[in-house]
Each structure stands twice: as C-alpha cells, then as structure tokens.
Amino acid sequence: MTQTHTPTDASLLRLAGLPYFLIAFIARLPFAMMVVGVLTVVVSARGSLSLGGLTSAAVGLGTACFGPLLGAAADRFGQRRVLLALAVGNGAMLLVFTAVVYGGAVDALVLLSAVGIGATAPQVSPLSRSRLVTMIAERMPEERRRRTLSGTMAYESAADETVFVFGPFLVGVLASAIAPWAPLVGAAVLTVVFVGAFALHPSARYLSVTRDEDGRAPSSVAELFRPQLLIVVVGILGVGMFFGTMLTSLTSFMADRGAPEEAGLLYGVMGVGSAILALGVAWLPARFSLRARWLAFSGILLLGTSLLGAVDSPGMMMVALAIMGVGIGPTLVTQYSFAASRSPLGRSATVMTMLGSGIVVGQSLGAAVAGELAEGVGTSAALVLPLIAAAVAFTAGAANAFLSRRAPERA
Structure with missing residues (x-):
C-alpha cells in the first residue's frame, strides 16, 4: 500500500491532529466510569454492598482476561475493525447489565453480564499509545524520537489519571441528578459515539512502514x-x-x-x-x-x-x-x-x-x-x-x- 508521509519536521500534534487528542481523551471516560457505575447500580437496585464489590471485581476480571487478546486482534486485523465492534458490543453490554440488575435476575447472571462489560471494554488508552508510538517511530527523525516519546508517554499517563479522577465524579453527578442507572446509560452513549469516532479517525488506517515496505512479518x-x-x-x-x-x-x-x-x-x-x-x-x-x-x-x-x-x-x-x-x-x-x-x-x-x-x-x-x-x-x-x-x-x-x-x- 502506498504511504502518505508527513514532512519529518512536523510535530506529533500536526501528525495526529488536535481532534485526535480530544476524541481519544473523551473516549477514555466510559472505561473510567464502568467500575464505579456498576457498583452504584448494584448497591442501589439490590441493596448489597458485597454483591456490588464482587460485580466490580467481575468487570476487572473480564478486562484482564480479554484485554491482551483484543490488543492482539488489533495488531492482527487493525484497530478500526476491532474498535468498531467493541464500541457497539460494549455499549450494548452496559445496557444489558442495567436491565439484568433491575430485572431481578439471579446474582450469577449479574456477575456474568459484568464480566461481559469488562471483556468488551474498548482499550482506548493502550491503543492510543500504540498509534502515537508508531507515528513517532516511523514518521519522525531519529534525533527527535526519544524526547517526543517521553513527552507522549507523559501526556498519555496524565490524561489517564485525569480521566480516572473525573470519571467517578461524573458517575456521582449523574446518579445524584438523574438516577443510579444514568451513569451506565451515559457511558454506553459515550462509548458508541466517541469510541466509534476514535475508531474512524484517519490515524487508525496508518500501517507500519516497516512491515509494508520491508516486508517483515x-x-x-x-x-x-x-x-x-x-x-x-x-x-x-x-x-x-x-x-x-x-x-x-x-x-x-x-x-x-x-x-x-x-x-x-x-x-x-x-x-x-x-x-x-x-x-x-x-x-x-x-x-x-x-x-x-x-x-x-x-x-x-x-x-x-x-x-x-x-x-x-x-x-x-x-x-x-x-x-x-x-x-x-x-x-x-x-x-x-x-x-x-x-x-x-x-x-x-x-x-x-x-x-x-x-x-x-x-x-x-x-x-x-x-x-x-x-x-x-x-x-x-x-x-x-x-x-x-x-x-x-x-x-x-x-x-x-x-x-x-x-x-x-x-x-
């Protein structure tokens, strides 16, 4: 495939574009809202703090088991396909979980649906790092890569920490102002819209120059x-x-x-x-x-x-x-x-x-x-x-x- 190269003196901001950073930042929010949102819904609907804790752990279990597999799938099939599937699947699982909790289903089904939320969680932060690292390694001059990489990892980590502070706060606002189920519904909407936008961003189509031009597997x-x-x-x-x-x-x-x-x-x-x-x-x-x-x-x-x-x-x-x-x-x-x-x-x-x-x-x-x-x-x-x-x-x-x-x- 023919690659479109950006001049080597371009900054990472020019290579990726400002909209990319805005979209990638908001697309992280649902992930930061999930665990606290699940806990809030279960405690409110079922009145059990113990079940709420187990359910939150189940979300983490799903992410831990399937996260690396989703990363491998993104490496194999490209980020766009994987993220589009996850945007729809995770948005649906958030709504299904809410219905299961309020529908009076047995606890086992609640835990299973929580694992489904974690298993389909879009890995926006790791995939964003992967995109930016690829751009730095293949589209910037060697003398600028080390400092740019350090700055990029610094920004990504700061963005993650900001989101993980603001996410639970947003859950509290929505749950207090509307209803306990509102954070999960809001997370579902954000997932479909912004994870979908992250998937469709032109940077998702960028292929490795090393693999394409040198033919290395x-x-x-x-x-x-x-x-x-x-x-x-x-x-x-x-x-x-x-x-x-x-x-x-x-x-x-x-x-x-x-x-x-x-x-x-x-x-x-x-x-x-x-x-x-x-x-x-x-x-x-x-x-x-x-x-x-x-x-x-x-x-x-x-x-x-x-x-x-x-x-x-x-x-x-x-x-x-x-x-x-x-x-x-x-x-x-x-x-x-x-x-x-x-x-x-x-x-x-x-x-x-x-x-x-x-x-x-x-x-x-x-x-x-x-x-x-x-x-x-x-x-x-x-x-x-x-x-x-x-x-x-x-x-x-x-x-x-x-x-x-x-x-x-x-x-």
Missing part, C-alpha cells in the same frame, strides 16, 4: 514473554495494586473519622500532583536514564507509603499523599516508555493492552484485599498494603536495572 508471540518485557508488566501490576489499595484504605481511614465522602478529595491531592509530575517527565535530561528514573521515582513512592504507619490525621495523610504523587506519575510514565521501546515488531497494541490489563488486575485485586482487611482487621492493617504495592514496583525497578545491563535501552 510481526515478531512471534514468544517475544512477548521476554524477561525484559515481563518485568515491566510486573512493575505496572504493582502500580495498579497501589491504586486499588490506597483508595480503599484511604476510604476506610476517612470513614473512621466520620467523613468517608471526603476520601475522594484527599485522593485528588495525589492525583493532581501525579498528573503534573507525569507531564514534567518530558523535560528531564536524557542523561537521567529510564532505569534510573524508575528506581528514583518508585523509591519516592515507597517513601510516601512508609509514612502511612505514622499518619493519624487528615492533614498528615495529605502530606503523605502529596509525596506519593511525586513518585507515582513519573513511575507510570517510565514504565510505559520501557514498554514502548521493548515492544516486538508488530505487537505494540498487544504490549500496551498487557500493561493496561496489569493495572486493572492490580487495582481490582488490591481493592478487594484492602476492603476485606479493613473490614475484618482494621484500617491500620489495610494501610500496610500500599507499602507492599510500592515495594513490588520498586523491586521490579531494581530487577529491570539488572536486566537493562544485559539488554541496553533503546530510544
């Missing part, structure tokens, strides 16, 4: 299981565990003080700082290597979580969360940068969805364990879990530093 599936790539998945699993354990234990912490609804406000202190620092990664000097960044910023995260044992007031908790925010955003950006540089030929969408699923699995597992521990033992026990999650991320960074000596970083 995609790398084998075995390349996805190299230690240098798997250690990144382990590291991002730790980040997901941190998100799940921190929010859940923080909610328990504030509930002990009679203000559980303020947990989101305190959590926002970390989220805002994390997003700002994530964007700042693009301006770090090149001599501050990726493996050193992972160790440095995950170390800051570990320091922040180590303070949780001494926290006894919302003010002290805010200080600890601010320190964690300095570490978590740049750590996430660095991990995605490693994944981009180590993606096997023709498998970038698969790799990015592996990382996205790692976050979801870690978040779901962390939230479930933290919730049980907080209810059964107490908040102080639950607050140990973010420290363990941060230790997983830091240890993976140390292992990555060792593996990077054997396989040097690639820009």
Whole structure:
C-alpha cells in the first residue's frame, strides 16, 4: 500500500491532529466510569454492598482476561475493525447489565453480564499509545524520537489519571441528578459515539512502514514473554495494586473519622500532583536514564507509603499523599516508555493492552484485599498494603536495572 508521509519536521500534534487528542481523551471516560457505575447500580437496585464489590471485581476480571487478546486482534486485523465492534458490543453490554440488575435476575447472571462489560471494554488508552508510538517511530527523525516519546508517554499517563479522577465524579453527578442507572446509560452513549469516532479517525488506517515496505512479518508471540518485557508488566501490576489499595484504605481511614465522602478529595491531592509530575517527565535530561528514573521515582513512592504507619490525621495523610504523587506519575510514565521501546515488531497494541490489563488486575485485586482487611482487621492493617504495592514496583525497578545491563535501552 502506498504511504502518505508527513514532512519529518512536523510535530506529533500536526501528525495526529488536535481532534485526535480530544476524541481519544473523551473516549477514555466510559472505561473510567464502568467500575464505579456498576457498583452504584448494584448497591442501589439490590441493596448489597458485597454483591456490588464482587460485580466490580467481575468487570476487572473480564478486562484482564480479554484485554491482551483484543490488543492482539488489533495488531492482527487493525484497530478500526476491532474498535468498531467493541464500541457497539460494549455499549450494548452496559445496557444489558442495567436491565439484568433491575430485572431481578439471579446474582450469577449479574456477575456474568459484568464480566461481559469488562471483556468488551474498548482499550482506548493502550491503543492510543500504540498509534502515537508508531507515528513517532516511523514518521519522525531519529534525533527527535526519544524526547517526543517521553513527552507522549507523559501526556498519555496524565490524561489517564485525569480521566480516572473525573470519571467517578461524573458517575456521582449523574446518579445524584438523574438516577443510579444514568451513569451506565451515559457511558454506553459515550462509548458508541466517541469510541466509534476514535475508531474512524484517519490515524487508525496508518500501517507500519516497516512491515509494508520491508516486508517483515510481526515478531512471534514468544517475544512477548521476554524477561525484559515481563518485568515491566510486573512493575505496572504493582502500580495498579497501589491504586486499588490506597483508595480503599484511604476510604476506610476517612470513614473512621466520620467523613468517608471526603476520601475522594484527599485522593485528588495525589492525583493532581501525579498528573503534573507525569507531564514534567518530558523535560528531564536524557542523561537521567529510564532505569534510573524508575528506581528514583518508585523509591519516592515507597517513601510516601512508609509514612502511612505514622499518619493519624487528615492533614498528615495529605502530606503523605502529596509525596506519593511525586513518585507515582513519573513511575507510570517510565514504565510505559520501557514498554514502548521493548515492544516486538508488530505487537505494540498487544504490549500496551498487557500493561493496561496489569493495572486493572492490580487495582481490582488490591481493592478487594484492602476492603476485606479493613473490614475484618482494621484500617491500620489495610494501610500496610500500599507499602507492599510500592515495594513490588520498586523491586521490579531494581530487577529491570539488572536486566537493562544485559539488554541496553533503546530510544
């Protein structure tokens, strides 16, 4: 196929176009609304917090099991076909789930339909990263790729964190202003409209120059299981565990003080700082290597979580969360940068969805364990879990530093 090349001095904004970034940002919202929206509907309609928690976990299970497969399908058949099918399928599953919950169906059917929501969830964030990484690698001069890639991963991570703060807020607004089912219906509409627009954007038609012109076939599936790539998945699993354990234990912490609804406000202190620092990664000097960044910023995260044992007031908790925010955003950006540089030929969408699923699995597992521990033992026990999650991320960074000596970083 004949490729249309953009001049090599063009910026990524010109290559992708401003509408692309706007569409991709809004298309992430439904994913951020799903878990909280499902929990809200089930608790409202069935009056069971336990069933609500299981249902939210079922959504995460569906995403974890099918996310990498959807990424592989996008690599094989192209993003456009896969995303169009998912936009329709996921929108339908959100409506089906709402009908099942309010229709009085047995709990097993509720859980099964929740798995269906997760299984059909459009992987907008990983696929957006895959598109942009392809553009950078194949349509920009080599001397500009490293900094542009760093800036792109920083933007994508900041966009994800912004959406995951705003998504639950939007769920609360719609549920309060209209009805508990409104967030899921709204998510269904956003999915069909904006995920569909993301699928139809011209960037979805862009094919790899390497594969087209040189005729090289995609790398084998075995390349996805190299230690240098798997250690990144382990590291991002730790980040997901941190998100799940921190929010859940923080909610328990504030509930002990009679203000559980303020947990989101305190959590926002970390989220805002994390997003700002994530964007700042693009301006770090090149001599501050990726493996050193992972160790440095995950170390800051570990320091922040180590303070949780001494926290006894919302003010002290805010200080600890601010320190964690300095570490978590740049750590996430660095991990995605490693994944981009180590993606096997023709498998970038698969790799990015592996990382996205790692976050979801870690978040779901962390939230479930933290919730049980907080209810059964107490908040102080639950607050140990973010420290363990941060230790997983830091240890993976140390292992990555060792593996990077054997396989040097690639820009």
